[in-house]
Amino acid sequence: MPMASHSYNFLQLILIFLLSFCNFSFTTSTHNQASDHQTDYDKWISWNVRNHKTKQALSWQKQSVNGAGSVLDDKLRIAEMNKMRITVSQDGSGDFRTIKEAVNSIPLRNTRRVILMIKPGIYREKIFVPKTLPFITFLGDASNPPTITGNDTASVAGKDGRPLKTFQSATVAVDANYFVAINIKFENSVPHVIGSRGGQAVAVRISGTKAAFYNCSFYGDQDTLYDHKGLHYFNNCFIQGSVDFIFGYGRSLYENCYLNSIAKKKASLTAQKRSNSSLESGFSFKDSVVTGSSGGLVYLGRAWGDYSRVVFSYTFMDKVVLPQGWSDWGDQKRDARVYYGEYKCSGPGANLTGRVAWARILTDEEAQPFIGTYYVEGDTWLITP
Numbered sequence: 222m223p224m225a226s227h228s229y230n231f232l233q234l235i236l237i238f239l240l241s242f243c244n245f246s247f248t249t250s251t252h253n254q255a256s257d258h259q260t261d262y263d264k265w266i267s268w269n270v271r272n273h274k275t276k277q278a279l280s281w282q283k284q285s286v287n288g289a290g291s292v293l294d295d296k297l298r299i300a301e302m303n304k305m306r307i308t309v310s311q312d313g314s315g316d317f318r319t320i321k322e323a324v325n326s327i328p329l330r331n332t333r334r335v336i337l338m339i340k341p342g343i344y345r346e347k348i349f350v351p352k353t354l355p356f357i358t359f360l361g362d363a364s365n366p367p368t369i370t371g372n373d374t375a376s377v378a379g380k381d382g383r384p385l386k387t388f389q390s391a392t393v394a395v396d397a398n399y400f401v402a403i404n405i406k407f408e409n410s411v412p413h414v415i416g417s418r419g420g421q422a423v424a425v426r427i428s429g430t431k432a433a434f435y436n437c438s439f440y441g442d443q444d445t446l447y448d449h450k451g452l453h454y455f456n457n458c459f460i461q462g463s464v465d466f467i468f469g470y471g472r473s474l475y476e477n478c479y480l481n482s483i484a485k486k487k488a489s490l491t492a493q494k495r496s497n498s499s500l501e502s503g504f505s506f507k508d509s510v511v512t513g514s515s516g517g518l519v520y521l522g523r524a525w526g527d528y529s530r531v532v533f534s535y536t537f538m539d540k541v542v543l544p545q546g547w548s549d550w551g552d553q554k555r556d557a558r559v560y561y562g563e564y565k566c567s568g569p570g571a572n573l574t575g576r577v578a579w580a581r582i583l584t585d586e587e588a589q590p591f592i593g594t595y596y597v598e599g600d601t602w603l604i605t606p
């Protein structure tokens with residue numbers, strides 16, 4: 222089959238090639254995470270800056286289907302009119318020293334946008350934003366983003382002595398709606414041990430709807446980003462992991478994101494869990510990059526749910542992608558049910574020669590619903606960060 226045309230300009234492709242052949246090491250040590258990540262982080266930043274310049278990362282403002290522009294939903298409009306800011310700084314110069322204290326200071330059923338200005342630092346905290354605290358924003362400094370790090374796994378015992386399970390292993394878990402994070406590094410520092418059980422170690426679980434992440438990075442190994450449920454938007458994000466590192470049944474658009482596999486063997490990048498055909502759920506990756514730095518190979522997705530849905534468009538895939546592309550997780554009845562699409566992708570990993578027969582090469586019409594912020598109903602809730 223002919224290679225699909227790409228949306229990157231020539232310079233970007235050169236850069237991406239250089240990045241993928243440099244073999245820089247992405248490590249996930251248990252300690253000194255911030256310094257270990259510096260190199261790959263810097264590389265992502267330069268990719269990011271380039272992206273930003275060439276594409277105007279916020280082009281989503283022009284993406285409404287009918288061009289009518291956005292009309293925010295009422296709750297959000299009111300929350301935005303009454304914004305307030307709280308500063309978190311570990312040196313005591315802010316309103317709070319920890320993010321947890323700052324979150325706990327917000328009155329329940331809060332109706333205003335509360336922006337936590339989080340100063341640079343490594344925050345060793347486990348944070349939970351409950352359903353009763355909507356409209357919270359974590360805002361870091363673009364030139365020196367704060368790191369929120371943890372090391373829980375599914376098998377670690379919780380307060381009640383029972384294993385936390387994947388769901389509760391998250392360093393940051395958000396049940397609230399209208400959550401936003403900008404310039405934040407989220408991390409779970411526990412490395413995945415091949416063959417071990419209970420090693421799932423989530424960096425972020427997002428279960429609230431209408432959540433957006435801009436310029437954020439997500440570091441983990443097995444199960445980094447639990448895109449649990451709801452409408453989500455990721456822009457200019459860096460996401461790293463090995464096994465199923467983006468998973469859940471969110472309906473999410475990932476735009477200008479950089480997905481880095483650190484799998485040492487065969488693994489899957491996504492495990493999307495659309496479990497029945499009436500679930501409005503699926504992951505759409507647009508204008509992104511799929512790469513790897515630990516020698517393993519990845520499927521773009523494996524079917525956690527029978528009707529698993531994932532689409533990659535205009536994405537550069539390096540040779541880390543397995544020729545088959547997709548996995549039914551050993552259950553052939555899923556072959557006819559899953560929706561695994563590719564549209565105008567480029568790079569060696571996008572070579573369609575070895576693809577499973579049930580992968581879909583989308584037509585313009587088929588791709589259309591997935592390639593704008595309307596996929597996540599963005600018109601009613603996406604706002605300029």
Ligand SMILES: *[C@@H]1O[C@H](CO)[C@@H](O)[C@H](O)[C@H]1NC(C)=O
Binds near residue numbers: 270363
């Ligand atoms: C996101 O990162 C880009 C490039 O580093 C920067 O120009 C932009 O201001 C950042 N956006 C926000 C909202 O901080």
Ligand SMILES: *[C@@H]1O[C@H](CO)[C@@H](O)[C@H](O)[C@H]1NC(C)=O
Binds near residue numbers: 371372
């Ligand atoms: C996990 O982090 C805590 C707090 O930072 C630390 O005390 C503990 O030793 C770490 N556990 C492991 C297994 O690294």
Ligand SMILES: *[C@@H]1O[C@H](CO)[C@@H](O)[C@H](O)[C@H]1NC(C)=O
Binds near residue numbers: 496497499
């Ligand atoms: C589809 O799955 C969702 C989420 O698990 C569930 O709430 C819903 O009832 C299911 N619908 C059908 C028709 O099975």
Ligand SMILES: *[C@@H]1O[C@H](CO)[C@@H](O)[C@H](O)[C@H]1NC(C)=O
Binds near residue numbers: 224572573574575
């Ligand atoms: C795609 O892969 C096949 C089989 O490995 C190879 O023969 C072909 O040259 C590749 N196509 C491109 C455009 O690289």
